[in-house]
Amino acid sequence: MVNVGILGAGRIGKVHALSLKKIAGVNVKSVADPYLDEEWAISQGIENRYKDVEEILNDESIDVVYICTPTDSHADLIIKASQKGKAIFCEKPVDLDIERILKVQEILKENNTLFQIGFNRRFDKNFKKISQLVKNDTLGDLLSLKVVSRDPSAPPRSYVESSGGLFLDMTIHDFDMVRFLSHQNITEITAKGASLITDYGDIDIDTAMLTMTLEDGSFAMIENCRATTYGYDQRVEVFGTKANVNCKNVFDNSVEITNNEGTSSDKPMYFFLERYEDAYYQESVEFVNSINNSEKVSVGIEDALESALMAVAAKKSLEENRSVTINEIREEFNIKVK
Ligand SMILES: NC(=O)c1ccc[n+]([C@@H]2O[C@H](COP(=O)([O-])OP(=O)(O)OC[C@H]3O[C@@H](n4cnc5c(N)ncnc54)[C@H](O)[C@@H]3O)[C@@H](O)[C@H]2O)c1
Structure with a gap:
């Protein structure tokens, strides 16, 4: 079973949670958002519901994080999750600053982290x-x-x-x-x-x-x-x-x-929610396959x-x-x- 934690459950975080729930062998175990829509999270059967992402990052049972927070938090969260040994799916863009993207690239390489970027199209x-x-x-x-x-x-x-x-x-x-x-x-x-x-x-x-x-x-x-x-x-x-x-x-x-x-x-x-509904599902299917088979992802940090x-x-x-x-x-x- 692949245990997933969703970081940020706004528009796109909810889309990814829904897609992941349709994939066999995946458990959307946790979600963290300071303004969490509790009603939605309960309706999705998500076991752990937090305000703070650290709860997920520090949970050793979480294999994968989906970073769906606002753009300015992506780089820091990627670095933390990589250092905790998680596989990472991150929404686009990684960061607005090239230096920071290069730093993220270095850390991902250092930790041999499986990383996919959300180029859903x-x-x-x-x-x-x-x-x-x-x-x-x-x-x-x-x-x-x-x-x-x-x-x-x-x-x-x-x-x-x-x-x-x-x-x-x-x-x-x-x-x-x-x-x-x-x-x-x-x-x-x-x-x-x-x-x-x-x-x-x-x-x-x-x-x-x-x-x-x-x-x-x-x-x-x-x-x-x-x-x-x-x-x-x-x-x-x-x-x-x-x-x-x-x-x-x-x-x-x-x-x-x-x-x-x-x-x-x-x-x-x-x-995008309507037009790319299937594409969002397929990107997670492929990411989960990469995790299960320890395979390279098709769209990673170099593309970002x-x-x-x-x-x-x-x-x-x-x-x-x-x-x-x-x-x-x-x-x-x-x-x-x-
Ligand atoms: N690939 C795509 O098609 C696509 C589509 C939409 C958005 N995005 C990207 O996804 C990201 C989020 O966009 P959105 O439209 O879902 O935004 P949103 O504002 O709807 O959702 C962001 C959520 O993150 C939460 N959040 C903020 N700070 C947080 C923190 N420190 N920890 C945990 N949660 C936190 C907010 O409370 C909010 O619920 C952006 O980077 C955006 O560029 C990608």
Whole structure:
């Protein structure tokens, strides 16, 4: 039996607890949150319910922790859990600061900790299929790749203030998608962004357009916006010398209504909880398999670092109104250039 402790049971902590409960051989034994929703925790049959994460970190019967607390606490909790010998699943991003991500990477290596990062979109069956098509050369040589990622509604100012900004908070998933779908790192990035729809333009942008060059000289593009009028917009297109693949939005149903005014159908699923429900489940299935078979995870700290480097490069590109290479950022943090 794999005993799991959930650290932070807000929106995403609850999703992971639900997924884990569906996996045979897993016991969601404990949860810790200073503002714990006791009623929810009891309804889930979670035996130990705490306010303080230390209770879980110090419990030797806990094999695995799921870090689902706000971003600024991730690095400290990873380090503590690693030193206590736990396997760790941590939500994205690891941290907003590259130095701290490097420190986390060092500690994980030192303690030989099994660590998976919450890039859930890699476990979406459509994106997985596209990634495989690129890998097995069905598309031929890659020419260009496009990711459209728009949230249904903008978060409040208070969230944005501590989020690290659009690139580290939201685009980080899309940066990982570019790497996952292309099987390459990017070499250079140009970012444009503006505050077009929210009233917190003094602290962050809400709309962005990013172009990137991949290692083989092909191109990628990401389009982001914090809000739409029609739900969660998550689309991908990959164009190669042999074929083009296109992944559309996911809908609750595929009913089309036609009348004398035209044809209409459902809106895209509302947000990440609905759109990626299965992906969240699959990422935990894979993580638990890695634990049970002592196998390497498919998405770990190196992927978390590479996406964070892309986010830092994008931020610099926007601030300095120029293209920025990833090697420039690597050099800044004394990371071996590629
Ligand atoms: N992969 C994804 O799709 C995805 C989606 C949403 C959020 N996230 C990430 O997950 C993290 C949490 O986001 P959320 O939307 O669930 O936030 P949330 O605010 O809904 O939940 C965070 C919870 O952590 C608790 N908490 C705060 N400090 C704590 C501490 N020291 N110890 C224990 N619990 C503590 C809070 O009380 C809250 O219940 C963020 O880093 C976010 O970037 C990832």
